Amino acid sequence: MQISKIQLLFTFVAAATASNASGFSLSNEVALGATSPFLHSTLPNYDQHGAVDISPGSILFGKRQPNLGGAIWSKIPSEFTDWQIHAKIQITGEKLGGEGMALWYSKDRATGPVMGGADLWTGLGILIDTYDDDGRGNNPAIMGILNNGTTTYNHAQDGEGQYFAGCLRNVRNLASPLTLRVTYVREMLRVELDDSTDGREFVNCFERVGIKLPAGYFFGVSGMTNSYPDGLELLDLKVYGGRPLSEDHNNSKPAVASNQDHRDISAQIEKALAGQLRQYMPKIISGHSEDAVRKVSSSHLSSLDDRIKSVGDTLSTMQQTIAGLAEQLHHNDQSHLGEELHHLGEELKARLDGLRGQTTLVQQEHATLRKAVEPTSTVSRYGSYLMFMALQVAILAGFLAVKQRMDKREKKWM
Numbered sequence: 001m002q003i004s005k006i007q008l009l010f011t012f013v014a015a016a017t018a019s020n021a022s023g024f025s026l027s028n029e030v031a032l033g034a035t036s037p038f039l040h041s042t043l044p045n046y047d048q049h050g051a052v053d054i055s056p057g058s059i060l061f062g063k064r065q066p067n068l069g070g071a072i073w074s075k076i077p078s079e080f081t082d083w084q085i086h087a088k089i090q091i092t093g094e095k096l097g098g099e100g101m102a103l104w105y106s107k108d109r110a111t112g113p114v115m116g117g118a119d120l121w122t123g124l125g126i127l128i129d130t131y132d133d134d135g136r137g138n139n140p141a142i143m144g145i146l147n148n149g150t151t152t153y154n155h156a157q158d159g160e161g162q163y164f165a166g167c168l169r170n171v172r173n174l175a176s177p178l179t180l181r182v183t184y185v186r187e188m189l190r191v192e193l194d195d196s197t198d199g200r201e202f203v204n205c206f207e208r209v210g211i212k213l214p215a216g217y218f219f220g221v222s223g224m225t226n227s228y229p230d231g232l233e234l235l236d237l238k239v240y241g242g243r244p245l246s247e248d249h250n251n252s253k254p255a256v257a258s259n260q261d262h263r264d265i266s267a268q269i270e271k272a273l274a275g276q277l278r279q280y281m282p283k284i285i286s287g288h289s290e291d292a293v294r295k296v297s298s299s300h301l302s303s304l305d306d307r308i309k310s311v312g313d314t315l316s317t318m319q320q321t322i323a324g325l326a327e328q329l330h331h332n333d334q335s336h337l338g339e340e341l342h343h344l345g346e347e348l349k350a351r352l353d354g355l356r357g358q359t360t361l362v363q364q365e366h367a368t369l370r371k372a373v374e375p376t377s378t379v380s381r382y383g384s385y386l387m388f389m390a391l392q393v394a395i396l397a398g399f400l401a402v403k404q405r406m407d408k409r410e411k412k413w414m
């Protein structure tokens with residue numbers, strides 16, 4: 001089967017689309033890479049080692065020649081505690097053929113004889129051993145093997161005694177490519193297979209809990225031929241990472257980050273308001289003749305001060321509302337989030353209307369002040385005051401723009 005282009009993704013899915021048949025959801029994170037077609041050159045997110053031939057339709061390991069192996073390894077280590085691999089492969093050859101392919105989550109990035117990966121690796125190997133070296137009729141086998149850097153693969157017995165789980169499944173010369181879905185969530189590892197022609201029909205290969213794998217390892221795919229070389233092709237690879245949306249709040253980084261963002265923004269706005277008040281109020285007062293200012297300052301400036309304080313209070317309330325929302329996103333069941341956002345939108349609209357009204361009032365105060373002082377002052381004396389007002393409006397506009405952006409971002413990962 002030829003595919004016009006291969007997509008090697010090292011990216012993350014939005015939670016809304018990440019729910020899978022396994023019942024797990026992976027939260028979205030920052031993308032680490034991009035989708036690319038491969039045009040006989042290098043892979044954007046992976047390094048290649050050994051016998052690897054890249055064409056627009058596939059990545060071929062072992063060149064269909066005897067005893068050759070190759071691998072691709074992610075260029076950067078994964079920073080995620082949970083992840084999922086979708087690897088679409090195709091293994092074709094004569095009646096007997098080998099030796100197989102492997103998916104890796106490993107500290108090492110070495111090429112070698114273990115389906116193209118090196119012996120003595122540290123981490124997880126999902127080995128697809130197609131050749132029945134010990135003649136026991138138990139190949140092709142798909143096996144999960146954990147290694148702490150001390151184990152050499154037992155080729156003669158096809159990994160007997162080394163795998164913690166596995167399944168027997170024909171993977172050669174299938175009518176359609178075979179997709180392996182490897183899910184690692186909360187120390188549970190599951191391997192599922194799908195060779196259906198019409199979409200996702202994964203069947204379980206094995207599942208095991210208590211598999212401890214740290215973040216910081218590399219993802220890899222490899223293949224190795226033996227004396228009866230198969231065509232070992234990778235047609236598509238996607239790696240999703242993140243953390244499960246669960247009651248474990250400490251692992252829910254997006255919500256924490258969002259919450260912190262809101263707090264940072266609100267704190268910055270409040271700080272800016274306070275700073276501007278400190279900076280401009282003396283100038284407003286000193287910019288006028290003392291007599292003229294005294295005539296109006298006790299009532300009008302006091303009123304102005306109250307208005308500005310009110311604006312600040314409203315902003316503070318908005319901050320608390322947003323922070324509260326972030327907490328809700330953090331703690332609540334997802335089904336509540338839509339409603340919460342709706343309410344927040346209504347509330348923000350009401351508060352915005354209130355702010356507009358207050359801005360008008362402040363402007364009226366300014367007009368009164370100006371009228372009262374005008375006989376003994378020039379317009380330029382009010383420059384600092386006008387600048388103060390302009391800054392208030394700018395800060396408000398900035399806040400609302402940032403808020404809209406935050407809302408948008410939150411909706412994406414609902």
Ligand SMILES: [Ca+2]
Binds near residue numbers: 132158
């Ligand atoms: Ca074997």
Ligand SMILES: [Ca+2]
Binds near residue numbers: 133137139157
């Ligand atoms: Ca065997």
